[in-house]
Amino acid sequence: MADPQADTQQCRQMQDQYAFTLENPAQPNGPGMPIPAYSTIHLVMFPAAQEYFDKAHRRSTKLKSMEDVMSYYKLIATGARCLEAVLKERIQPYVECIAALWYCEALFTETKEFDEAEEVLNKAIALAARNNLHDLKFSMLHLSIRMLATKNLKAAQKLLKSCLREADSIQIASWSYNFQYLSVSLHFAAYEYTSVNATLKPLYSCSSNEIRYLAFLTSALVALRQNNPSQAGDCLSRAVQCETDYSRQYIPQLVVMRVILETLAAMLLGDVAKSEAKLKAVHESLDGQVQDQSGRWTAWNDDGTFFLFLPPGTDGNTYIPLKFKWWSQSEVYVMSYLISGIVSVHSSWDKRKSSKYFSEGLRVIATETAGDDSPEAPLMTITQAADRVDFYVTAKCYILFYTCLERFVRGDWSSEGLQALIEAVKSVPAKTVTTLYPLILYISGLFFQATGKLQCALEAYELIRRILPQNSELSIMASLSMIMIYRGDLMLNYEQASILSSQLKPLITNSQNNAIKFAWALTRAVDGSQTGVDIQNKISSLLTAARDLANSQFTTIIMHLGASIFSEQEKKESTAMGAFLSAKRTRDVLWCWVSGNLAADMLRLSGKDLMADKQYSVNKQIYGLVDSLLNSPPPL
Structure with a gap:
């Protein structure tokens, strides 16, 4: 999902605006006493802070020892002290707000020193309000909401509603949309999908095609997360209409996002032919970057950020950029290789096409996690670098999972693939292990079932049924496998098979996955209770x-x-x-x-x-x- 990011480091983009001597003409402050001039220390300290932060962020992807980590944090601390030095001087309100915003962003993302950041931020927000610096005020409030959400989500959402009302009342459309998408992100992270849809609904009628496009894509993602591919398809159809009506240059991230979501929806429906057709669209959209002359693909940032634009309105006479964050190009390629391999398993496995896709995905992951020593290494915080590695390690586990399935389809029941998967999971962050664990149980169950260790297989499938909701597809598939084992010649436990079948029937009826319904019907066709006719x-x-x-x-x-x-x-x-x-x-x-x-x-x-x-x-x-x-x- 695209996570909105307020442009909280405006100081980086606006240094040209304050690169001059900021001082007031002398005014009487009593008999012959001029008002002291504003300090210009920021002209030195802002570039210095930028240099220290950039130097640290360029190293974040190749920290290999505790000494490297300490060196990173020394650079961050030095940059922060540069900003502290600015805040201690008498400076113009505009400059003080920029310094405070930048300083608090560094404290939040690098040190988690929330208390100090909140104190500085609250003072700067009040200063911005007194001086009608609305853009900087909302930037700081955006940061304040994100900080608060890490401790108290409800309080953050309450503050967010207040900010949204204020942005609407003074008709600053850019911040209205920024806060709406921040609300989407917070609700999405908390699995509050009903609230996500309620927040997205007003965006469907936005005057900006790009904003409406992203709103429909986000709604489709929510539908897929709720295992409702049909509803996702409806949202994606509306997104396509936005693309058709769009007169400006297309945004490649949105196009790629759409075709990937369309492929996932077709896969969840068990529609093989449609999955293959949509997969072709994914390949065409990615291959399009080679012939692209617009510069949009080459401008795809390493950190995954991109801009959507509001049409001219109350904010001025130019298009207004809104900043969002999605996958980087390398991350898109890894996920595309994974999806391509999954779709290709059933139709092209004789050519080992799926295995080639998986191998290529693993190659990209190995390259991206090796550490970039080039001067053009992407700039990111140590937290962003860690999240990036976690993404690739998790993607590697999913690729290895489907590699096991691909081998099993070919009749290769060696344990090598399973052992590689289990070894890879050891590097996955704890929060992700809970998601991968059922998949490891399932692939282990298949392995045990095929190699004759039926009791081990039953235990693995039963564990899946205990830890996942009954209506989850993996739980249903585990139950179907158990039914087949119980009916097999080595078990002949028709009573237990019948109990499982009765439990599954309503779940299958409500499933939208036609492939699962077919598998269920197949087990029912040969359950021994019908006549030959x-x-x-x-x-x-x-x-x-x-x-x-x-x-x-x-x-x-x-x-x-x-x-x-x-x-x-x-x-x-x-x-x-x-x-x-x-x-x-x-x-x-x-x-x-x-x-x-x-x-x-x-x-x-x-x-x-x-x-x-x-x-x-x-x-x-x-x-x-x-x-x-x-x-x-x-x-x-």
């Missing part, structure tokens, strides 16, 4: 559903199952051959080989020996591809 009818309806889902593997599995269940030999034969052709059409060599063998057997049973021999010959050639697939090393 009922099973055959269900298989036929499932075959139609699989085709509607455009999921080639589902289609092949159902046709393969139908060939074993249908009573008429002619139908068994045609369905088995259909399974083979379905797998062949999607280049799924493993299922090609499995279905091809079944088709050959059915042809033999029908007395079609010549056709059967021909199919056996084809199967022999396919087996060579299967053997190569299962035993070849992953691409580098």
Whole structure:
């Protein structure tokens, strides 16, 4: 999500405005006593502070020892002392507010010395109010709200409402939108999605297409977080309309954000064909930077910040910039490689395309976390640098998780991928481990289930059911796996399977994921409670559903199952051959080989020996591809 950032370091951008001698003409202050001139110490101290901060921030991505960390903080402290020196002098209110804002921002982001920062900030806010310095006053209030939110979220939200009312009353549109998006961020961080939507609703009618665009994208993200991909799709459609109506130059961050969200929505719906189409749009939007001549892509900041613009209005005659923060380009590429790999697992795994995407994502992560020693290293605080590393380490764990799944799909049940994932999780921050833990349990359950350790698999799946909400997709998938184990020949615990099925039924009914609904229907089709005719009818309806889902593997599995269940030999034969052709059409060599063998057997049973021999010959050639697939090393 795009997190709004008030431009609290205006002093960096406005130094030219105060780079002159600030002094009042002598005024009588009694008999022959002039008023003392304002100090110009800031002309020296502001550039000095900037230099010290930049030097520290350039080192933040390559701190490898405690000595490096101490050196970093010495530079920060020296820069802060430069600002303190300014605040101790008699300076103009405008300059004092800038110094206070900059100083408090440094205390907040670098030292967490909230008490001192609050004292200085409150004094400066009062000074700005007395001198009608509205922009600086709101910048300091923005910082004050963010500081307060770390200790008391409700108090911060109360102060935020007051600031929003004031900005509206004096008609400063830029700060109205700044505070509205800060409200969105605070509610979003607290998982208060209803409040997020309520805050976003007025933005839908904003005169700025860019602001409306981002509002719809944020609403789509909220819908996805609430597992409502259909609603997300509606929001994204409205965002597309904003893009169509947009006459100014496009903002690449918004376009990339939209196509990624569209892909995620299609994935959550289990719509394979749509996922692939949207993934193509992601690739096209990223590849577009190569041909882009506008400079927007090359201006994509290393810290992920970008600007949206309000049209001219009460604030003046020029477009007014609003600053937001999203992913950097490298972070976008990592997430795109991850999503590309996930989408490609089912359709292109014979070419190992998904594995190549995952490998490329890991390569980018390794490069970005190696430490940048170049003079052009991105400027960021030590906290921002740590958050950046946490992002990449977490992304690495997700890539390794799906790498395990990709290997399992290929029939590679070695424990290497699982061990690599468990090792990577050790570097993940504690707050993220709680999110990854269920995924590790799930992938472990799959591994145990496939390698015959069924009791271990059941324990892993049961843990998932305990720690996640019952209606979460991972919990549902764990329950489905448990049902299959209980019905298997090694368990034959139909009573426990029936209990789980009854618990799952209402959850499946309310799910929007058609792939999960299909998997549920598949387990119900062969649960042993129906007659042969009922099973055959269900298989036929499932075959139609699989085709509607455009999921080639589902289609092949159902046709393969139908060939074993249908009573008429002619139908068994045609369905088995259909399974083979379905797998062949999607280049799924493993299922090609499995279905091809079944088709050959059915042809033999029908007395079609010549056709059967021909199919056996084809199967022999396919087996060579299967053997190569299962035993070849992953691409580098």
